[in-house]
Amino acid sequence: MKTAIQGKGKIMDRKIIIRNGFSSVRQAFLLARTSRALVLFVVSFFVFETSASLVSVSVTGTANTNAMGYTQGESYTFNWIVNDGYTGSDGFGDGGDVFSSTENQWFSTSTNDPWLWSSVSGDGLVGTYMKANANDQAPFEQLKVDSAGLLCWAASHTDSITIGLFVNGVAIDTIVAYDLNIPDFNYSDTSFINPATYLGSYTGTYTSSGGGSILVMRI
């Protein structure tokens, strides 16, 4: 299967169509009749853009209440993509980056700070994430690792300032996942480390061992 995908890829009008086998159900069932093979399909989409080394944190969980269009008991996934160009906070506002024996924290709370998140997205979220920039107090982007686990936070710290995202037609100002427990996290860097570089050494899928929540808050 892997060879087939590699061998049949071709570029068509800026869209690369990788076909492995059949372009239609008709073809599939014609084959089914002759080779007794039943053919099913998986469709996958990827979009490519240029950059250096981005890392995403995807968090999946179950809604524990009916709110904002989310249904209790249903599974939802939210994604934070780290800006690998983050070079550190100037410390204005709520503080800045902290690298100590007890925590690693990247904390962009000033309009002068580079974006910590290049993208934030997830089920039910509509729009394009934009770091709050209406005033110096508005930005609130935090990535933190300490004894409580991993925290990913994208918010506006000023009421009525949006972050470009909407849920069920309503603007939101906060999406945060916290107490994400990942084994063997080392958070004792004592000097700045690029957040993408840091998270890149922990790529993998982890099952929550209890605890961990995501909050989506509207303005």
Place this chain on the structure above:
Amino acid sequence: MNKKLIISGVCGIALLLLGAVTVENIKIQSRTVSSWSELLNIYYSARKELPPLPLQTDNIINQIAANDWSFLSDHWQIRQPGGTLYVSDKSELAKELKLPVRIQSREELLPLPNFPSIGKVDHSFSKPWKLSFQPSEKMV
């Protein structure tokens, strides 16, 4: 609004204002690729997490024999958004691709070895299979 306070003590009133999700798993993954092989690794990794296709297969053979293709529904496919990936500027892949570009892959999944002969069947059915490209489809 003190968001730290809200997070430290989520209460009933707060739940009326927000969507709260209890975390089940966390995935940290690189979103940058430098080669086709890296892309394929991401693709195959994502495939492993797909749920089984929710098929009703009991009566398919009889339906095909009766030229009844009504079972061809959306349940016969899984559309899996792969998200946005990024290409390392200095990679060979970056030289090959004119970015941004959208990639769509289709593949067959599962041969069933004991699928019996279905005899003479007219394969022309009125509802052609469509896996149409949706420009507005959410990617991540």
